[in-house]
Amino acid sequence: MFPKKSTSASLGPRICSKCGLVIHDDTARSLCPDCGATTYPQGYCPVCEDYLRLPVGALCPKHDLELEAGEPNSINPIAPGQPVSWVTVGVLPDSLAAAAPRIRLEAEGIPTFLEGERMDIPGMYPTGGVKLQVPSDQAAEARIILSQSWSLPSDEKADFEDLL
Secondary structure, eight states, X not given: OOOOOXXXXXXXXXXXXXXXXXXXXXXXXXXXXXXXXXXXXXEEETTTTEEEEEXXXXXXXXTOXXXXXXXXXXXXXXXXXXXXXXXXEEEEXXXXXXXXXXXXXXXTTOOOEEETOOTTOTTSSOOSOEEXXXXXXXXXXXXXXXXXXXXXXXXXXXXXXXXX
């Protein structure tokens, strides 16, 4: 039921298989200090952004994602106080048209910036559109995401045909 014991101290907190005690110390103890039962690495859900009282490899009950081992990855790759070089990955007519691609990129953990966005009123200032920008080190990944098709699977389209 539980994964094999690990001797690595970098796997984050451990949890007791019997009493449920969470152990946060830096030593890789394989036995619970309270009851003596075997401990296992506690799984981390990147969507919940938290450790759960489940083993690594189990599914998060909310998101059906496999729980990860170790320290959580940084969601925001931009360090405070560090300059960021922004690259344009798309030019859209206005900020409303840029909303869906921007949300999609940010959902993937890529920070975005809209250059030319003015008061969120389309056409108020003729600028030739807004530029969707991302940090230069994530531009290639952003272009791949933006090139993907975002349509409903064919079995779900039937549910929405009467609305179209």
